[in-house]
Each structure stands twice: as structure tokens, then as C-alpha cells.
Amino acid sequence: MTAEFDPDAIEAARKAFAGRVEFLKSAPELRFLPDPQVPEVAFAGRSNVGKSSLINALTGRKAIARASVTPGRTQELNFFDVGDPLAFRLVDMPGYGFAKAPKDVVKKWRFLINDFLRGRDVLKRALVLIDSRHGIKEVDREILEMLDKAAVSYRIVLTKADKIKASELAEVFERTAAEARKRPAAHPDILATSSEKGMGIPELRAAVIEAIG
Numbered sequence: 312m313t314a315e316f317d318p319d320a321i322e323a324a325r326k327a328f329a330g331r332v333e334f335l336k337s338a339p340e341l342r343f344l345p346d347p348q349v350p351e352v353a354f355a356g357r358s359n360v361g362k363s364s365l366i367n368a369l370t371g372r373k374a375i376a377r378a379s380v381t382p383g384r385t386q387e388l389n390f391f392d393v394g395d396p397l398a399f400r401l402v403d404m405p406g407y408g409f410a411k412a413p414k415d416v417v418k419k420w421r422f423l424i425n426d427f428l429r430g431r432d433v434l435k436r437a438l439v440l441i442d443s444r445h446g447i448k449e450v451d452r453e454i455l456e457m458l459d460k461a462a463v464s465y466r467i468v469l470t471k472a473d474k475i476k477a478s479e480l481a482e483v484f485e486r487t488a489a490e491a492r493k494r495p496a497a498h499p500d501i502l503a504t505s506s507e508k509g510m511g512i513p514e515l516r517a518a519v520i521e522a523i524g
Contacts, residue, residue: 316517324516331395332370337387347433350523351400356440358406361470364506408450428461436522437465466498473505
């Protein structure tokens with residue numbers, strides 16, 4: 312069901328993430344962004360979609376991305392260096408769709424993300440995380456529209472795939488893939504993952520390496 316990669320690509324990606332992975336910095340505003348030295352892959356997702364847990368699983372670190380019990384707490388762009396020497400960076404984007412956030416916080420988020428997406432030449436791809444239990448919601452479509460308008464290539468990644476029945480997952484997968492095919496900047500293949508069970512994590516690593524290649 313999930314996108315396929317050959318064994319060599321899976322192994323190369325495993326090795327890439329087995330080396331140095333370190334938190335670099337947080338950027339609450341564009342002026343704090345690190346120099347655009349290497350390719351970047353960004354992670355976007357609704358609050359509580361499991362973004363931090365997925366980044367931890369992807370990098371094989373227990374708490375490199377702090378998983379918060381309070382949705383919407385990440386209000387900065389968080390950068391992680393991968394490789395020694397530095398090969399690429401992961402960018403943890405602030406979660407969106409937080410109902411309890413003040414309007415000015417939401418506005419600040421929108422400006423930060425929009426400006427980052429439009430002006431970051433080294434950004435090779437965004438991975439948009441969608442909760443398998445809910446599929447694409449209207450609030451997700453807003454970020455997809457942003458990415459389409461900014462002409463930033465993105466791939467949809469289903470999270471928490473272990474939390475629903477296989478038949479339901481297949482249905483959500485097909486529905487999501489059908490929507491992705493209609494969007495100009497979306498990668499046609501999507502991934503189904505589970506941070507807890509490790510499902511789809513090797514493929515996700517390969518997808519990151521493919522994006523920067």
C-alpha cells in the first residue's frame with residue numbers, strides 16, 4: 312500500500328540517518344533562519360498529528376523533537392542538522408489548526424510559514440502529515456493550498472496507521488492518494504506510517520533522501 316523503494320535506497324537512507332543528527336536552532340522569525348547551506352526537507356502537520364514522534368522515529372532518537380502534550384505549542388521553525396559533514400537539514404514547522412490559539416498567534420504562524428515556503432530556495436520538499444484516523448480535513452487543505460501556491464513540492468504522509476483497521480486504512484489511503492493526484496505540487500505517491508510500530512519509517516527515510524537528491 313505504501314510507496315515502494317528498492318532495498319539499496321532503503322539501506323542508503325538508513326545509513327544517512329544512523330550518523331549525526333543534532334538540533335541546530337529554533338527560528339521564531341525569518342531573520343533567525345540558519346544560512347541556506349544545504350538541502351532542507353520540512354515537516355508540516357496539524358497539531359497533535361504526531362509530528363514530533365515521527366521525527367524521533369525517523370532519526371532513531373528518543374526525544375530529538377520534543378513531543379508536547381499541549382497541541383500548538385511549537386510556534387517556531389525548528390532545524391535539525393543531519394550528517395557529518397553536514398548533508399541536509401530537517402525542518403519541524405509549527406503545527407497548525409490549533410483551535411485555542413489567539414488570533415494574533417495564528418496570523419503570525421501564517422506569515423512565518425508563507426514567507427518561509429516562498430523564500431527558501433534550499434527547501435526541496437515538504438512532508439505533510441495527515442492523521443490516518445481522520446484523513447485530509449479542511450484545515451489540512453489550507454496548508455496544501457499554501458504549498459501549491461508557493462510551488463513547493465510536497466508528499467503526504469499518513470501517521471498513526473496502526474490505530475485503525477487495515478480495511479479503513481486502505482480506504483483513507485485511496486481517498487488521500489486521489490486528492491493528491493489533483494494537486495499541482497503534490498507527489499503522487501503517499502506513505503502510511505506508525506511511529507510506535509515502525510511501519511513505513513524505512514520508506515520515509517528513503518523519501519527524504521530521494522527529495523534532497
